[in-house]
Every structure is written in C-alpha cells, then in structure tokens.
Amino acid sequence: MSSPATLPKSAPASTQKADRVLPPFVMVIFGASGDLTTRKLVPALFGLQHEGALPSDYSIIGFARRPKSDEEFRKEMKEGIDKFSRLRPIQDQNWKNFTPKLSYQPGNFDDPAAYAALKKVLTDLAKTRGLTQHIFYLATSPDYFATVVKQLSAAGLVGHGLPGRVVVEKPFGHDYSSARQLVTDLQDCLDETNLFRIDHYLGKETVQNLLYFRFANSIWEPIWNSNLIDNVQITVAEQEGVGTRGAFYDEVGAMRDMVQNHMMQLLSITAMEPPANLTSQSIHDEKVKVLRSITTPKIETIRTSTVRAQYEGYRQSDRVNPDSTTETYAALKIQIDNWRWSGVPFYLRTGKALTSRASEIVIVFRRPPAALFRAEFGDLLSRNAMHIRLQPDEGVHLCFNAKRPGRSTVQPVDMEFCYASEFGSYSPEAYERLLGDAIFGDSTLFTRDDEVLEAWRIVDAVRNGWQENPMSLYRTGSWGPIEADHMLKADGNHWVDLDTRGKA
Numbered sequence: 176m177s178s179p180a181t182l183p184k185s186a187p188a189s190t191q192k193a194d195r196v197l198p199p200f201v202m203v204i205f206g207a208s209g210d211l212t213t214r215k216l217v218p219a220l221f222g223l224q225h226e227g228a229l230p231s232d233y234s235i236i237g238f239a240r241r242p243k244s245d246e247e248f249r250k251e252m253k254e255g256i257d258k259f260s261r262l263r264p265i266q267d268q269n270w271k272n273f274t275p276k277l278s279y280q281p282g283n284f285d286d287p288a289a290y291a292a293l294k295k296v297l298t299d300l301a302k303t304r305g306l307t308q309h310i311f312y313l314a315t316s317p318d319y320f321a322t323v324v325k326q327l328s329a330a331g332l333v334g335h336g337l338p339g340r341v342v343v344e345k346p347f348g349h350d351y352s353s354a355r356q357l358v359t360d361l362q363d364c365l366d367e368t369n370l371f372r373i374d375h376y377l378g379k380e381t382v383q384n385l386l387y388f389r390f391a392n393s394i395w396e397p398i399w400n401s402n403l404i405d406n407v408q409i410t411v412a413e414q415e416g417v418g419t420r421g422a423f424y425d426e427v428g429a430m431r432d433m434v435q436n437h438m439m440q441l442l443s444i445t446a447m448e449p450p451a452n453l454t455s456q457s458i459h460d461e462k463v464k465v466l467r468s469i470t471t472p473k474i475e476t477i478r479t480s481t482v483r484a485q486y487e488g489y490r491q492s493d494r495v496n497p498d499s500t501t502e503t504y505a506a507l508k509i510q511i512d513n514w515r516w517s518g519v520p521f522y523l524r525t526g527k528a529l530t531s532r533a534s535e536i537v538i539v540f541r542r543p544p545a546a547l548f549r550a551e552f553g554d555l556l557s558r559n560a561m562h563i564r565l566q567p568d569e570g571v572h573l574c575f576n577a578k579r580p581g582r583s584t585v586q587p588v589d590m591e592f593c594y595a596s597e598f599g600s601y602s603p604e605a606y607e608r609l610l611g612d613a614i615f616g617d618s619t620l621f622t623r624d625d626e627v628l629e630a631w632r633i634v635d636a637v638r639n640g641w642q643e644n645p646m647s648l649y650r651t652g653s654w655g656p657i658e659a660d661h662m663l664k665a666d667g668n669h670w671v672d673l674d675t676r677g678k679a
Contacts, residue, residue, distance in 0.1 A: 197614045199230045200308040201300055203293065205284065205323050206315035207237025207248070211344065213255035215375075216314060217277075219606035221256050221265075224273055226603075228611055232304055237279045238293065248279035261604060284319050290330040297332065309339040310613055317346055321360040328364035335366055342371040342613050345436050346427070347622075350638075351631040358624045367624060371613050376437040376534075377620040378605030381565040381594070385444045385536075386458070388563070388571065396449070398540075400515045405558060406668055408522045408537040409441050412529040416486065416651070417503070422494040429505040430483075430634050433525040439466065439630040440622070441565075442521055445536055446511055455619040459626060466629035468513040477640030479665070480508040484647035484656040486528040500646060503527045506659040507637065508666075520666060524659060528651040530674065534565040537671045543576075557587045560671060569594040 202220070204212050223229050237248050253270060257263050280296060282289025300306040311327060313320055320343050324333065333339035341361070348354025361370055376382055389395055398404070411433055417424045424432065443462035450457035472480070483502040490497050504526030511521065538561040562572040570593040577588045612620055647656040654670065663669050 195615055197228065197230050197611060198308050199232045199304070199306050200310055200614050201234045201236065201297060201306045202310045202312060202610075202614070203236045203238050203280075203297075204312045204314055205238045205319070206313065207279070208239040208241050208243075208251075209314055211314040212237065213251065214259045215604075215606045216312065216610070217252045218256050218260035218262075219604055219610050221260055221269070221273055222262060222604060222607045223611055225262055225269055226607075228607075232306065233276055234300055234304075234306055235277050236293075236296065237277070238282060238289075239279075240281065240283050242281045243279055245278045249274050249277045252277055284315065284323050285326065287326060287329065290326045290332070294330050294332055307338070308614075309333075310342060311339065312342045312613075314344060317344075317348075317357075321357060324361050324364045333365045333369070337365070338369070339365070340369045340371060340613060340616070341365060342373055344373055346431060347372050347436075347627050348631065349427075349431065351628065351635045354627055354631050358628065362624070368618070370624075371618055372622045372624075372627060373609055373613075374436050374440055374622055375605045375609065377440055377622075378607075378609040379565060380603065380608075381563070381569045382441070382444070383608070383620065385441075385563065386453075390449050401517055401519045403540055404519055404538060405541045406520045406522060406539045406666075407445060408535075408539065408671055409438060409445070409524075410533060410535050410537075410670075410673060411438060411441075411525040412531065412533045412654075412673075413525075413527045414529060414532045416528040417489065417492050417495065419493060421492045424503075425495045425499055425501045428501040429503055429525050429527070430638055434505055434507070434523065435630050435634040436622070438523050438525060439633070440626075441536060442509065442523065443626070446516055446521070448515065453619070455617060455621075458619055459623040463623070463625050463629060464513075465511060466626065466633070468511045468516075469509055469629075469633055470512060471632060472636045472640065474640050474643065477637055478644060480662065481637055481641070481644070482506040482647060482656060482659045482662055483641050483644060484526070484649050484658070486526070486651050487648055488651060489528075502641075502646070504529075504647075504649060504655050504659075506655065506662060508662060509633075520668075522663060522668075522670070524655060524670070526649075526655050530652055530654050532567065533673050535673055536563040536565070537561070537673075538563070539668075539671065556585065562671075562673075 204216060206212065217235070220229070220235060253265065256265055262269070280293055282292065297309060309332065311333065313323055315323065324341055327333045327339070327341070333341060348357050389399065443465040446465045447461040448464065450461045482505070484504040485499070485501070486503050489495060489503050490499050504524070506522070506524040509521045509523060511519070540559040542558045543556050556576055557574070559576070560574045562574070564570055564572070570591060573590045574587045575590070576585050578585055609620060612618070647658045649656040660670065
C-alpha cells in the first residue's frame with residue numbers, strides 16, 4: 176500500500192527564478208588538468224550558466240603545470256562537458272556563450288614567478304572588466320594545499336582582511352594531527368570565513384532538505400528525541416568495488432574516505448538542535464555541539480561497538496597490497512551523550528561491493544505496547560520507521576502499522592514522498608550548488624575547522640583501536656559482514672532492509 180504525499184505542485188526547478196544574484200567573479204582552478212576539473216567542476220559551472228545562475232561577466236582560469244594554450248584547454252573542457260555534464264550533448268549556443276570565459280595559466284604550484292604572472296592576469300581583469308572577487312579552487316592533491324595557499328598569500332592574492340576565497344577538497348588531513356597542522360597553516364594565511372572546505376555530500380538536495388524537513392515542520396520536533404526514537408541507522412553503501420582506484424583506496428579505507436566526512440556530517444545534521452537562525456555560523460555551532468557530545472571511544476568500546484571488514488577478493492584488486500589490512504567496510508555504534516539523544520544508539524555503516532547503491536537515514540521509533548492487540552495479533556506489531564533516502568530515488572517514506580481489510584492481521588504500510596514525482600526530474604548537481612555558494616560567499620554547506628577536527632578525534636580513536644581488532648570478511652554483493660548484524664543484535668535491534676523497507 177502506498178499513499179503519496181500531496182503537496183502543492185511547484186514549477187519545475189529549471190523555470191524558477193534564482194533566489195540570489197551572484198557577483199562578477201574570477202575562479203582560478205588549481206589542478207585544472209586533473210579528473211575533478213573535467214568531470215565535476217567545469218560541467219557544474221556550465222550547468223550554472225545554463226540555469227541563468229551566473230552573472231553576465233565572469234572568468235574561469237585553469238592553472239596547472241602542463242603547458243597548453245587557451246584553445247587546447249577549452250577543447251579539453253568541452254570534451255569533459257560532452258561526456259559528464261547533465262546537459263550533454265552541448266547546445267551550440269550554450270557553448271558559444273561559455274567558451275570565452277575559459278582561459279589557461281601554466282605554472283608550478285611552488286613557483287613564485289607563476290603566481291606573479293597570475294596576479295598580473297587578475298589585476299588586468301579587475302581593471303578592464305571589474306572582476307575583483309577571486310575564488311581559488313584547489314583541485315589538487317592534498318599535499319599541495321598548504322603550498323598553494325602560502326604562495327597565494329605571498330603574492331598578495333589572499334590574506335587576512337582580503338576578499339580572496341579558497342576552496343579545498345577532501346580529504347582535509349589524513350588524521351587528527353595532520354588536519355590540525357593544516358588548519359594552522361591555512362589560517363596563518365587567510366581568515367577562516369574565506370576558507371571553504373568542500374564535502375560534496377552536503378551539496379545534495381536531499382541532504383540540504385534535512386534542515387527544512389526537521390525545522391520547517393512542527394510535527395517532527397516533539398518526537399525527534401529519545402522519548403520516542405529507539406535508534407537511528409545511517410547507511411552509505413556502494414555497489415562497486417575499488418575498480419581502478421586501488422592504489423588510492425588502499426591508503427585511505429572506508430573510515431577516512433566516508434565516515435570522517437560524509438557520515439559524520441549526516442549524523443550531525445540529523446541530531447543537531449534547532450539553530451537560532453539559518454546563518455552558517457549558527458548551523459555550524461549546532462553541528463559541532465553534536466560531535467562534541469560523542470565521547471572519544473575507548474578500546475573496550477571499540478571491540479564491541481565497531482566492525483571493520485574487507486570484501487572477498489579485495490586484495491586481488493589492481494594496485495592493492497596483497498597483504499592489505501585496509502577496511503572496505505566500517506560499522507559503528509555511536510552514543511550522543513546529551514539530553515535529546517541519551518540512550519539512543521546511532522548505527523553507521525558504509526562499504527564497497529555491497530548489495531546495492533544507497534544512502535539512507537532510517538529513524539526507528541520505539542515499539543508500541545502490544546497488550547492492546549496481543550489477543551488478535553500476538554507480538555507482531557512492528558516499530559514505525561522513517562526512511563530518508565538521499566540516493567537513489569530520493570524521498571521520504573514513513574512506515575506505520577495498518578489492519579488488512581477483511582482480515583484480523585496487521586502489516587506495515589508505506590506513505591511516501593518522492594522528489595522526482597513532486598518536483599520533476601531536474602535536480603542541481605551537488606557541485607553546482609556548492610560552487611554557487613562559494614561564489615556567493617555562503618559557507619553553510621561547507622565544513623568548519625572545529626567540525627573537521629572533532630570528526631577526526633572520533634575516527635582516529637576507532638582506527639587506533641582497530642590495531643588490536645581482527646579483520647572480518649564479507650561476500651561481494653552482500654550487505655556486509657555477519658559481525659555487523661551481531662553488533663545490533665546485542666542491543667535487540669537489526670539493520671532495516673533498505674531494499675524492501677522491511678519491518679523495523
């Protein structure tokens with residue numbers, strides 16, 4: 176049984192007016208010859224132009240070591256848009272409007288002369304076209320983050336009190352110590368308000384909607400606490416294995432690749448208190464309070480409340496150490512020790528080579544008393560559950576109990592809200608939203624320094640404790656190792672079936 180949510184129909188997203196005006200800008204992309212620029216960044220900027228979200232004048236400058244002409248750079252970007260953009264194939268007029276905005280500046284990341292040449296280009300753009308807002312996007316290896324920012328600072332392109340903004344990709348450090356040092360190095364060169372740490376999960380429309388879902392509806396807040404919620408399950412599952420990324424992944428693993436950033440962000444948004452307002456500072460403050468309420472895990476807790484595992488055959492993957500101890504799956508039970516959530520376990524799991532691709536938050540409510548219906552149904556009443564699906568098939572599903580017509584039986588039924596059917600198939604790419612925010616100067620959907628460090632505190636403790644924990648194995652195409660099931664069973668719980676939205 177399915178009862179679609181009924182809401183007033185909105186105009187398709189592509190026909191709606193932009194709710195803000197972006198200023199003229201120059202975006203310099205360091206590492207412009209890399210995969211991220213071709214697959215995500217330039218296609219996202221092209222998408223923003225197509226939607227009418229960009230100003231009438233702007234400039235995008237690719238910066239990388241390899242010498243090439245403006246025309247060669249434009250040709251590479253056109254191939255990337257043709258292959259990866261949601262707007263492919265490119266319409267001639269769209270490309271005709273976009274191509275003059277692209278140019279290329281060669282240079283080594285540690286060469287002061289290259290930054291002096293870049294500064295001259297930016298100065299000329301400011302004089303001739305009035306483009307004075309500069310955004311420096313670091314699509315480089317994390318090893319170069321501090322180098323590039325120090326060179327930008329030495330050239331006078333960023334600095335305390337200057338308007339230049341820097342956007343850095345994840346991973347932000349590889350542990351607490353390196354992240355702490357990187358925070359210091361970057362904040363020595365520019366203000367925290369002009370530093371944008373990107374986590375593309377926060378750019379997904381469904382993740383953004385969590386704030387609106389929780390705080391723009393009066394029906395949820397009274398029940399969003401330990402009085403009525405039994406447990407919360409957050410899953411980020413990938414169906415593919417490591418593929419051609421074996422060398423990278425074997426150095427990172429599931430905890431550092433997914434838990435430290437994406438999953439901690441989902442947890443903090445799900446569990447945060449209502450912010451005083453929708454400013455970035457208020458929202459970040461509440462997210463940090465959640466993370467600070469999580470006690471640093473101890474060895475004895477790690478043994479019973481975490482699971483690490485590899486899928487069978489991982490060690491035979493391309494460029495993976497045949498003796499690798501890197502986890503491709505991680506599951507954790509986290510307790511948030513505050514008034515709202517005391518006693519409610521948050522179960523997190525993420526892994527590769529699992530049954531299906533899914534990112535979902537399941538709110539499992541407390542089991543209703545069975546005494547009233549025991550004579551008719553026995554102890555068959557399921558717990559209510561709310562599924563907030565982030566991808567694919569984005570939407571919200573509320574499972575509740577109902578009597579079957581003509582029978583003395585009860586079964587769970589589903590009331591659903593589906594993004595695609597309600598708002599149309601168009602949904603902005605995550606990078607479109609995040610690049611627009613960086614240009615506008617809104618850091619709400621980016622991560623603040625204290626958020627990053629608190630997440631590393633928790634992840635480091637677990638990873639250090641794992642040195643004494645055995646590695647589990649799981650079958651490719653399964654939902655993970657049996658040990659993860661046992662972790663929940665010890666609490667009288669089980670993982671809710673995401674494929675069927677089964678009984679909670």
